[in-house]
Amino acid sequence: MSHINNPMEIYKLLNGSNCRECNEKTCLAFAVAVFKEKKPIHACPYLDKAVVDRYGGEIEKPNTIDEYKAEAIERLKQKISLIDLSEAAKRLGAQFSNNKLTIKILGKDFSVDTKGNISSEIHINAYMAVPVLNYILNGSGKSPSGNWITFRELNGGPSRYAHFQQCCEKPLTRVADSYTDLFKDMLEIFDGKQIVSHIDSDVSIVLYPLPLLPIMVCYWEPEDGLESSLHIYFDSASDDNLDIESIYTLNEGLVMMFKKIALRHGA
Numbered sequence: 001m002s003h004i005n006n007p008m009e010i011y012k013l014l015n016g017s018n019c020r021e022c023n024e025k026t027c028l029a030f031a032v033a034v035f036k037e038k039k040p041i042h043a044c045p046y047l048d049k050a051v052v053d054r055y056g057g058e059i060e061k062p063n064t065i066d067e068y069k070a071e072a073i074e075r076l077k078q079k080i081s082l083i084d085l086s087e088a089a090k091r092l093g094a095q096f097s098n099n100k101l102t103i104k105i106l107g108k109d110f111s112v113d114t115k116g117n118i119s120s121e122i123h124i125n126a127y128m129a130v131p132v133l134n135y136i137l138n139g140s141g142k143s144p145s146g147n148w149i150t151f152r153e154l155n156g157g158p159s160r161y162a163h164f165q166q167c168c169e170k171p172l173t174r175v176a177d178s179y180t181d182l183f184k185d186m187l188e189i190f191d192g193k194q195i196v197s198h199i200d201s202d203v204s205i206v207l208y209p210l211p212l213l214p215i216m217v218c219y220w221e222p223e224d225g226l227e228s229s230l231h232i233y234f235d236s237a238s239d240d241n242l243d244i245e246s247i248y249t250l251n252e253g254l255v256m257m258f259k260k261i262a263l264r265h266g267a
Contacts, residue, residue, distance in 0.1 A: 007035040069126030076133035077116025091141040107191025127253025131246035139241040148233040156244035173230040179267035
């Protein structure tokens with residue numbers, strides 16, 4: 001059984017003749033029908049036997065996001081079980097006692113034991129757990145430099161910057177516009193620090209979703225016909241402590257958390 005992510009991957013296996021012998025109007029329509037399990041792939045008379053044998057008449061579709069995250073967590077837990085967690089704690093400047101490594105996430109204790117099991121004072125969803133486990137496994141322990149950069153300036157950031165804006169910065173802007181206590185929550189609940197930044201924003205708050213990976217949230221209020229805006233900045237040492245995929249996922253999880261808080265308060 002072969003893994004297929006979308007109908008276009010099936011379409012590429014076809015000859016594109018639109019012969020209609022499969023009783024579909026086009027090869028693309030046939031590919032969609034196969035992906036939706038409405039037709040077997042061998043209904044195309046022009047596919048090589050090797051292709052038909054490879055797919056065996058069945059298509060393995062991708063897992064849901066939740067299933068994917070759960071599988072990723074299990075893989076990372078297995079990796080955690082193979083390392084010396086006490087040495088990882090020394091590398092990251094974290095606490096280690098009772099066979100558990102403990103770090104602060106947004107001011108709250110978060111512990112991982114030698115089998116990769118997670119315990120915390122707060123609810124940690126998969127969007128947070130995966131980056132945290134990657135941080136424990138691969139973080140260099142390099143201290144923040146104090147130099148703030150955009151997501152686009154991180155290693156691997158340029159290709160994902162537009163997506164980061166669309167899925168992280170813009171949704172958080174909408175939360176800030178509608179939920180007036182957002183920044184108060186950041187300060188009082190999530191141990192944020194309001195600072196005077198060289199970036200000329202109306203609000204600048206530093207959060208620590210990971211001890212060595214601070215982020216700075218800057219918000220500009222609407223003014224003189226201009227819409228509000230919000231940008232998230234990262235310390236230039238972030239690349240040394242977390243990969244770009246995990247940095248993106250971590251911020252996506254934070255935005256989801258703040259959206260849920262705003263909804264609970266009627267925003």
